[in-house]
Amino acid sequence: MPSFLLLEAICIVLFAGVPPSLLLQEVHVSKETIGKISVASKMMWCSAAVDVLFLMDGSHSVGKGSFERSKHFAITVCDALDIKPRKVRVGAIQFSSAPRLEFPLDAFSTQQEVKAEIKRMVFKGGRTETSLALKYLLRKGFPGGRNASVPQVLIIVTDGRSQGHVALPAKQLKQRGVTVFTVGIRFPRWEELHSLASEPRERHVLMAEQVEDAANGLFSTLSGSAICTTTSPDCKVQPHPCERKTLETVRELAGLAPCWRGSRSTDAVLAALCPFSSWKRVFFTHPTTCYRTSCPGPCDSQPCQNGGTCVPEGPDRYRCLCPPAFGGEANCAPNLSLECRVDVLFLLASSADATPEGFQWAKAFVKRFVRAALTGDSRARVGVARYGAELTVAVPVGEYQDVPDLVRSLDSLPFDGGATLTGRALRQAAERGFGSAPGTGLDRPRRAVVLMTEARSQDEVAGPAGFARARELLLLGMGSEDVRAELEVITGGPERVLTYTGPRDLFDQIPKLQGKLCSRPRPGCQAQSLDLVFMLDASVSVGPENFAQMQSFVRSCALRFDVNPDVTQIGLVVYGGLVQTAFGLDTHLSRAAVLRALSQAPYLGGVGSAGTALLHIYDKVMTVQGGARPGVPKAVVVVTGGSGVEDAAVPAQKLRENGVSVLVVGVGPVLREALRRLAGPRDALIHVATYADLSHHQDALIEWMCREAKQPVNLCKPSPCMNEGACVLHSGSYRCECQGGWEGPHCENRECGISSHIGAGRVVSVLLFPGTVAKGGSRALTEGVSLRSFIRQTFSGCPLHPRCHAG
Numbered sequence: 091m092p093s094f095l096l097l098e099a100i101c102i103v104l105f106a107g108v109p110p111s112l113l114l115q116e117v118h119v120s121k122e123t124i125g126k127i128s129v130a131s132k133m134m135w136c137s138a139a140v141d142v143l144f145l146m147d148g149s150h151s152v153g154k155g156s157f158e159r160s161k162h163f164a165i166t167v168c169d170a171l172d173i174k175p176r177k178v179r180v181g182a183i184q185f186s187s188a189p190r191l192e193f194p195l196d197a198f199s200t201q202q203e204v205k206a207e208i209k210r211m212v213f214k215g216g217r218t219e220t221s222l223a224l225k226y227l228l229r230k231g232f233p234g235g236r237n238a239s240v241p242q243v244l245i246i247v248t249d250g251r252s253q254g255h256v257a258l259p260a261k262q263l264k265q266r267g268v269t270v271f272t273v274g275i276r277f278p279r280w281e282e283l284h285s286l287a288s289e290p291r292e293r294h295v296l297m298a299e300q301v302e303d304a305a306n307g308l309f310s311t312l313s314g315s316a317i318c319t320t321t322s323p324d325c326k327v328q329p330h331p332c333e334r335k336t337l338e339t340v341r342e343l344a345g346l347a348p349c350w351r352g353s354r355s356t357d358a359v360l361a362a363l364c365p366f367s368s369w370k371r372v373f374f375t376h377p378t379t380c381y382r383t384s385c386p387g388p389c390d391s392q393p394c395q396n397g398g399t400c401v402p403e404g405p406d407r408y409r410c411l412c413p414p415a416f417g418g419e420a421n422c423a424p425n426l427s428l429e430c431r432v433d434v435l436f437l438l439a440s441s442a443d444a445t446p447e448g449f450q451w452a453k454a455f456v457k458r459f460v461r462a463a464l465t466g467d468s469r470a471r472v473g474v475a476r477y478g479a480e481l482t483v484a485v486p487v488g489e490y491q492d493v494p495d496l497v498r499s500l501d502s503l504p505f506d507g508g509a510t511l512t513g514r515a516l517r518q519a520a521e522r523g524f525g526s527a528p529g530t531g532l533d534r535p536r537r538a539v540v541l542m543t544e545a546r547s548q549d550e551v552a553g554p555a556g557f558a559r560a561r562e563l564l565l566l567g568m569g570s571e572d573v574r575a576e577l578e579v580i581t582g583g584p585e586r587v588l589t590y591t592g593p594r595d596l597f598d599q600i601p602k603l604q605g606k607l608c609s610r611p612r613p614g615c616q617a618q619s620l621d622l623v624f625m626l627d628a629s630v631s632v633g634p635e636n637f638a639q640m641q642s643f644v645r646s647c648a649l650r651f652d653v654n655p656d657v658t659q660i661g662l663v664v665y666g667g668l669v670q671t672a673f674g675l676d677t678h679l680s681r682a683a684v685l686r687a688l689s690q691a692p693y694l695g696g697v698g699s700a701g702t703a704l705l706h707i708y709d710k711v712m713t714v715q716g717g718a719r720p721g722v723p724k725a726v727v728v729v730t731g732g733s734g735v736e737d738a739a740v741p742a743q744k745l746r747e748n749g750v751s752v753l754v755v756g757v758g759p760v761l762r763e764a765l766r767r768l769a770g771p772r773d774a775l776i777h778v779a780t781y782a783d784l785s786h787h788q789d790a791l792i793e794w795m796c797r798e799a800k801q802p803v804n805l806c807k808p809s810p811c812m813n814e815g816a817c818v819l820h821s822g823s824y825r826c827e828c829q830g831g832w833e834g835p836h837c838e839n840r841e842c843g844i845s846s847h848i849g850a851g852r853v854v855s856v857l858l859f860p861g862t863v864a865k866g867g868s869r870a871l872t873e874g875v876s877l878r879s880f881i882r883q884t885f886s887g888c889p890l891h892p893r894c895h896a897g
Contacts, residue, residue, distance in 0.1 A: 117303065117380050118334040122821075125402065126384035130325055133385060134309045137172035138318035140243060141195050141235040142180050145223055147248035147275065149212040156276040159212045160247040163273065163298040165205050167245070173201040180204045181233055185223035186216030194234025196295040206672040220246075220286075221254035228262055238267060241317045245271045245308070246286055247298055250279035262594045269315070271308060273298045277337035280376055297334070298599075310383040325385040332380035335373045335590030344368040357698040364563050369576040391593050391648040392822040397720070398422030399835075401825045411835060414452070421458075430608035431469040431535040435488045436542065438503075440476040441510035443545035449505045452542040455568075455596050457497050462600060464493050470607075471535075474500060475523060477515035478508035512547035513554040516565075516580065520558040529719040538607055541580065545822045546573055559574045566606055568599065601657075618799040620658045621650070621675055621724040623711055626691065627665040629698030631733035637693045638758075640729050643750050645688050647727075650792050653681040658717070660684050661711055666701035667696020671710065676717025687695040698728060700768070704745060704752075712750050712808050714836055720810035720824070723799045727791065729784075732756055732765060739767035746770060749807030751798040755791065757781055813837045 117124070144164050148157055164182070171178040179737070181195035193213055198204045232242055244263065250272070264270055272283040273296045280295070287294035293311045296304040310327045313319050349364035355698035388401035394410035398421065403410050411424035438452045452645060462474055473487030476497075484503050490496040519539050539558065557583060567577030567587045577587045591598040599619065624644050628637055628778055644662075651658040655676065662672040663773065672691045678684045707726055712718050726745060728738075742752045753774045756765045769775035776787050806817035809827035815837030818825050 095286060107641065112450045117330050117723045119292065119330050122387070122402075123384060125331075126387050127306055127382045129387070130385040131306040131309075132692060133325070133381070134170045134171065134305070134831055136170055136309060136312060136318035137177055138234075139176065139240045140317055141240055142167075142171065142178060142234050142243045142245065143195065143227075143235070144180070144182040145227075145244060145248075146182060146206075146211070147186070147218060147220070147246075148184040148216070149218040149249075150215050151218050152249050152609050153277055154213045156249070157340060159301075160210050160275050161211060161271075163247065164208050164245075164566055166204050166835070167303050167308060168201055170305065171201065173199070175199050181235070182211065182212055183223065183226075183233075184210060184236060184882070185226075186214045187219055187222075188216075189223040189226040190204050190214065191233055191703055195232055195236075195820070196234035207653055209720065210887050215791065218248070218252050219254055220248060220252035220282075221259055223257050224259035224263060227746050228259060228266075229278050239297045242268045243271065243317070244268050245273060248278070248283070248487060249276045250274065250282035250286075250362060252282060256282060256466070257285045261282035265290055270294065270319070271296065272336075273304060273308075275299070278513055279718040280334055286295055293381050306331045307380060313383070314381075325383050327383050328379050329379050332377045332378055334378060336884050337371055337872070339369055339371050341367055341369050365883065368850055383889055389821075391597070393421050393597070394823065395422045398721075399825070404588075431471070432607050433535050434535045434540060434607060435473045435475060435487055435519060435538070436475045436521075436540050437481075437515060437519055438474065438510075439510065439512070439541075439545055440506040441478040441545055442507040443510050444543060445545075450543045451596055453500050453503060454593070455542070455600075457500055458597055459600050459603065460493055460496055469535075472496065473523070473782040474503065475519060475658055476503060476506065476513075477509050477511070477518075478506045479514075481523070482506075483526055485658055487523070487686045489525075492759075509548050510543075511549045512541070512543065512576075512580070513549040513551040515689060516541070516551065516558050517554040520554075520563055520683075521563050521637045535633050536564065536607075537562065538566060538863055540603065541577070542568045544570045546576055551576060551580050555582070555734075564607075566603065568596075568603070580597075609791050618658070618796060619656075619719075620799040621661075621712070621718050621722050622651070622658060622794065622795065623663060623667065623675065623707055623724075623726045625700075625703055625707065625726055625728045625734070627662045627666075627698055627700070627728075627730040628664040628692070628694040629731075630695045632731045634658055634693045638761060639781040641688055641691060641782060642844045644686055644729070644790070646785060646788055647791060647795075648681065648684050651681070652665075653678070653684050655679055659717065661717070662688060663703055663707055663711060663869070664691055665700065665706075666694030668694060669699075669703045669706045670694065670818060670830060672705070674717045675710060677840045688772075698734040699737060700728065700735045701739075701741045704728075704738055704741035707750065708741065708745055712745070712748070714810045716810075720801055720807060720836075721805050723751070723803055725753065725795055725798045726810070727753050727755065728768070729755045729757070730765075731758055732745050735764045736769050739764075742770060747807075749804050751801070753794055753798075755784070755787070757784070765870045809836050813840075 095797055117127070119127075130490075146157070146164070152160070168180060171180065173180055175196075179195040181197070182192040184190050184192055193207050198207060198213050205387045216286050227244070231237060235242065242567060261268065268286045272287040274280065274283055275298045278297070283295050293307075296307045310320075332820065343365055345366045346363040348361060348362055348367040353530045382722050387402050388408040389402050391406065392400065394400045394412070395592055400408050400413040401411060405570070410422050436452075438449060438456070440449055456472075462471065464470060472485075472489035473483065473489070474485040475481055475483045479782040485496060485499045490499065490614065516539070522538055524540065527645055527781060549810075556567060565581045565586065566724070567573075567581045569577055569587075569589060570591070571589050574584075574587060574589050578584050583589055586606065590599060616713050624647075626637070626640050632640070648660055651660065653660055661675040661677070664670050664672055670692065673684075674685045678687055704726070710716055712726070714720065717725060728742075745752055750770075751774070752770060753776070754769045755763055755776045755778060757778045765775055765777075776790055776794075778784055778787055805824040806819055809815075809817040811817045811826065811828070813830045813832045815826040815832060818827055824837065828834070832838070832840050
């Protein structure tokens with residue numbers, strides 16, 4: 091009988107390699123949150139009386155490479171421990187076939203010594219006898235430790251593949267008050283790690299392969315159990331969905347194969363089909379919850395204004411990608427330089443009721459304000475004082491070298507606590523807050539006190555406030571809605587009070603404060619960002635004389651606005667027998683230039699169509715290409731005699747749906763129903779009896795425009811994306827998804843298409859004369875067309891390309 095009889099044919103197939111980048115534990119959060127978790131891991135610090143013992147698996151199933159990663163994890167944890175004899179003590183035991191004490195808890199008294207000793211640990215090899223190591227601790231306790239007089243933390247770093255029973259000794263250790271963390275290494279068996287760890291187990295089971303994440307999870311749990319405090323108050327421990335993987339070897343039936351079997355009754359050999367099995371290493375997933383600490387990122391407060399995109403560059407630094415109109419300013423903010431001559435004393439509440447958090451907000455506001463307002467040509471001077479029970483002048487008015495020096499002084503300004511004696515602080519600020527101010531009367535600059543508080547005063551404020559105002563001090567108040575009434579008493583009226591609900595809302599008050607400091611009270615919204623287009627009826631039904639009165643009315647309105655590319659932009663469209671853009675939003679950069687251009691607007695005559703003119707504004711004027719700015723409120727003011735408005739209701743609604751407010755000023759015996767349809771559901775209509783009466787309705791128009799300028803803005807309406815790019819809102823900002831080879835923040839760039847034969851490094855020079863045609867091209871620079879618009883049209887797609895220059 092042959093000796094090769096087989097009872098079963100078995101084929102064993104092993105997957106020898108696993109991708110090294112495979113994550114065995116993955117926290118399902120955004121990339122931004124992962125960055126915040128990583129930042130928080132570097133900020134953690136545990137300084138308390140606690141004994142920490144590392145129990146590190148040095149068996150063959152772990153291997154030398156994974157053992158080195160275990161050491162790296164232990165060293166990372168030590169980086170966040172205040173290792174001193176009276177604070178944190180650290181010891182280490184390596185186990186395999188038997189436990190071996192590497193160093194006891196009382197061996198080293200500094201972080202450097204402990205980390206150096208961990209680095210010197212040598213891999214043992216052998217069986218995974220986790221139970222023997224646990225029983226060693228049950229017999230001898232924490233070597234060199236302080237017993238139960240301080241909290242005891244055991245950190246077991248293992249693959250969870252013990253060759254003995256571990257549940258009972260682990261339970262006995264935990265019953266003695268030991269907090270047990272299990273940290274997986276290599277391809278851990280999660281079930282065993284869970285049986286070893288303290289409750290709640292999802293907070294005490296970690297993965298050493300992701301070192302920063304594991305350290306974060308460890309200290310997040312320690313801070314929650316009051317063993318030690320690890321982060322600043324702004325950081326929070328939050329649950330996140332996560333997934334753990336286990337690599338296991340499983341057997342499965344692969345099929346049947348011919349084999350030979352012996353027979354009991356005869357000596358014959360029988361042929362048969364035998365099962366054919368394979369062994370595979372497969373990953374099993376275990377959904378769970380991971381608790382991690384994350385700290386506020388530099389972009390959480392959304393510091394980039396006017397549609398800018400915030401890009402974090404570290405735990406406390408960021409940069410803003412700004413729209414073109416705001417690219418030159420910090421945080422994409424409008425230029426808010428204080429051009430008036432004013433001395434400003436910021437008076438910050440530093441009492442217990444004001445809270446440290448509110449005090450930090452106030453300091454951050456002042457820092458942003460001075461950076462924006464104190465530019466090289468500013469004639470303003472600033473000082474800072476804090477108060478609780480007493481007034482302390484931290485920075486006397488004007489006594490600083492430069493803005494960075496002033497900001498450094500603010501950084502070192504401490505929070506006091508104590509009583510909130512606002513009345514006393516106001517009187518002291520009036521008496522000595524401005525030092526020996528130069529000159530008197532007309533020679534002295536305007537003096538202002540900006541009171542920032544979220545706490546009601548514990549003393550009387552009306553008398554001291556009257557005393558301060560009697561000394562010609564302008565009092566302005568900033569605070570929460572809870573203290574509005576008291577601030578109105580202090581400042582003398584609601585128009586001198588600014589309220590806010592949070593940090594972002596507070597920082598948005600900077601333009602308003604600038605306006606209140608420099609402008610004498612009058613109607614208007616000087617510092618409010620707005621893209622404003624006037625649409626004037628220049629048809630035959632109006633006539634040239636009445637059109638001139640329209641021009642005069644619009645000029646008076648324009649005087650109320652601070653016209654520059656960072657605050658208010660004004661454009662003008664006239665319509666009659668045709669529609670004409672007299673000047674675009676970005677054509678004139680100052681109020682004087684706008685006033686001159688308004689005077690030169692042409693009277694067209696002919697039969698007008700308001701609907702056609704509104705569609706022209708929709709397609710050509712209220713666009714990024716036409717000079718409109720993303721994230722800035724937009725409004726159109728239609729001034730008409732009423733003829734030709736029958737077709738305007740639908741185009742006006744189209745503008746409103748695109749984020750543009752529309753107001754109608756109807757003059758004379760107009761078609762009221764047609765105008766009401768044009769004015770829309772909010773009935774944004776002003777009716778004027780005659781053209782001579784337009785000036786009497788100026789304040790109502792200005793009030794409407796300023797109110798519209800404060801409405802919430804959809805950053806994608808109108809779309810800031812050029813060349814058919816799609817605008818997508820994202821985290822308080824937007825991004826443009828470009829098509830057809832276009833690129834750039836607003837899909838404004840592509841390979842220069844002026845001439846296919848222009849080589850790299852060449853400079854295109856175009857000599858232009860008004861009213862002529864450029865050589866080799868078909869565009870003419872004519873009267874009334876700005877050079878900027880001509881260049882934008884001629885070199886479409888090329889302004890930012892390194893090979894394209896206009897000179």
